[in-house]
Amino acid sequence: MTGWDREWLEGVSRVTAAFERLPGSVRQDLESQARGMVAHKQAMQQLVGQVDAASHCAGCGGACCAKGKYHFSSVDLLVYLAAGQPLFAPRFDNGLCPFLGEPECLMPPGYRPFNCITFNCDLIEDQLPRDEVARFYRMEQELATRYAEIRALFPARNMDGALL
Template identity: 40%
Template structure:
């Protein structure tokens, strides 16, 4: 199975899994995803204020190499809950399949955590101490919200989609990212 097939399989499986959650759980998860998306935008604004657009354009996106593993189950859920089909072109390897000539094709709030929190040295040098502390605080808040979503659902939503679903396919299993279900809200436990 190639990356594009794994991607499509993951989209279908995530949709099916989400439909299996109780209504209350879907509502709570949607609220958490909304908060995560706002925190991502806030985090990206710090880099933009320091000139990241210019720096990244000059660099050509070296940090975007091998980006195919950055999109997580939670990221795909955010797209799906907002009725948006994420774009992925896996023919660009080793470059990020979610980017193009103009840079990242994902709206800032939908970008993976790795892409949102990473600031290279030239960006951090321009950010200054206060902005760097704010970025660290935002990263902590993002990670906590993701952990809350995982506790709520009983699923490791921060796992990379291609690794999670690709590994499951290789092993002949459905998905390996489950947390014990008694801690989640699948099938109406919440």
């Protein structure tokens, strides 16, 4: 087991324990917020799907994914837990983003981290109509608010930052 594997397991254990300690009413609120966040991310993905973003990403080999690492946050894990979604096993041995599988991300779009769901390369963004680009960035701001609302359910700064 690598240091990253150990750190991942410790982070998952810490967040899972905090989730399990939540009072029922707070957990229900979190479950509702998690459903809203997943739907919001899926809507963002559908917006870029208008220009067939997936084929553009496949064409360049997902260069942004290859460079991005460790963006999965405590809040992202809380959304998995609240939704009852089975957690994936990161691949710390691939030399790339540990959440990059073959041939694509290990996470469905609605569960991907903030940075992953909000990044659009110029190739994708240049093909979107101007009003859709503006809509996408409004959705990004709304998503940041959703993250803050979930973090606010926990003691100050307890769920900030990346899981690793």
